[in-house]
Amino acid sequence: MRKYLSILVSLLIGSCVDPYNPPEVTAPNTFLVVDGFLNGAGASTIRLSRTQNLKEGAKPPAELNATVLVEGENGSSQPFTEQGNGTYTLTDGGLQFGQKYRLRIRTAAGRDYESDYVTIKQTPKIDSVTWQPQAEGLQFYVTTHDPNNQTKYYRWEYEETWEYYSAFVSRVEYLNKTFVYRSENVNTCWRSDQSTGIFVGSSTQLTQDVISNFPLVFISNSTSNRLKVRYSLLVKQYALTDEAYEFWQNLKKNTESLGSLFDPQPFQPLGNIHGVTDPGETVVGYVSGYSVEEKRVFVQAYELPSWRVPTMYESCVEDTLPLQPTREKSSAFEMAEAGFVPIDEVLSMSGQVIGYRMSTAYCVDCRTVGTNVKPSFW
The missing domain is CATH 2.60.40 (Immunoglobulin-like)
Incomplete structure (x- = not known):
């Protein structure tokens, strides 16, 4: 050895x-x-x-x-x-x-x-999307059934959206080489992500065509700000044929394998699309046919345990920059030109503007990682 x-x-x-x-x-x-x-x-x-x-x-x-x-x-x-x-x-x-x-x-x-x-295939409706707090976050489940016992195979995708706040509330912006009052809110934003995993389920081993509390997605309470304010999960459900189910199941095994010597070795999942001009040509993908069923749920922060969910802005700091440079600091104008974003004015005892509080764009402008346009479903 x-x-x-x-x-x-x-x-x-x-x-x-x-x-x-x-x-x-x-x-x-x-x-x-x-x-x-x-x-x-x-x-x-x-x-x-x-x-x-x-x-x-x-x-x-x-x-x-x-x-x-x-x-x-x-x-x-x-x-x-x-x-x-x-x-x-x-x-x-x-x-x-x-x-x-x-x-x-x-x-x-x-x-x-x-x-x-x-x-x-006609996809059955989603019966429910539920969630359950656990020690390290929130687990979501999906439940569905086909009263006609004809579906048997299911696949799910999801889209998550959450509201979040930047570290500082900005009243001022830098436009055309001058500081002016900000015309829009860049403190409150929303962000959306699509599912990347493969979620498939089957009821073939059951006497009824029922999928009960299938674990869909887990949201950590310590590694993101998804659960800090308000969170929404949109679940999409698709009915599969047995061939489509086998394709997605094999693809899931292939992409989620840990790669141990004792695991099944990776292989190329065979799709159902073929070259006609060149029958030996590789084509990536699988075409299915079905309808889509959706269900959306919301989770408010006050519905959750008293977790210390991070804001993702814990390392943000502000600095006060004068209008004129000093030996210790550059001017607010120089820092704005360098990409720093103003928060608000710093006033003298007589009420005159003598500088600006500033920080990085990430800490001030929430649009750096999302959008300040409220989703229509919010």
Whole structure:
């Protein structure tokens, strides 16, 4: 064992000399990525993009000027409309529950792709979204059922929104090289995030088609300010076929594996979209068909235990800057030009403005991490 550890340490030290770029990082292939679903009760949206190498940036390039169609098993066909940035929509396709449809794509380069036929499933309503305080935060649960015992497989996504306050209430802003009274509130903001995990459930082992208190999302009471003022969770529910469930379950295992030698090794989940021009070409994505059910809940801070939820502004400090520079400090004008944000005026005994309290933009202007436009549902 000691010999093995010595070899491992030597390899790690040696790796610090010349960085290793594995072939996958600079692979020339860019595979088509298809993201979206066929909606049986509203607009359908499909997003097309391309994979890219890890060092090329965080945002995948969009697939533009493609032709996207939905075809029914009965021979019907309807085109999607390109909205820009790789997004294609079908406003009202009149897709029928229980019927089978497939997606056809032709890129601007003339390459054709198609999905398998998928059955449009009607998603049952969400019975409830509940929450329960725990020692380290708040656990949310979703409950649903299908009285017809026909769904069996479910998937959920969520969107969370929370209200928060900046460290300081700013009355003044710096515009056109002068200080003026602020015209809008930059102390109260809202922020929203989309779920990134994969949440799937099945009732196949039960006598009834019921999902009871499925643990959806956990909100920590010590690592964010989500629970400081008011929090909202919008849950979206989708009914899956058994094939779609298997795809998402495999993808979940593949992305959430800890990577131990004793864990199942990662694999490439096979989607249901295939190349027609080149049947051997890899295509990333899975097209399903269903309706969407939603339910939103709110949580007020006063409903929770007396937790010491952080504001995320604990390290913020203010400084008083004079109008004219001194040996100790730059002037308020110089600091404003450097990006500092004024809070309010500092007055002399006679009521004259002699300086401004200031801090960083993050500490003063809540829009640096969110928006001060109140959501319509708030």
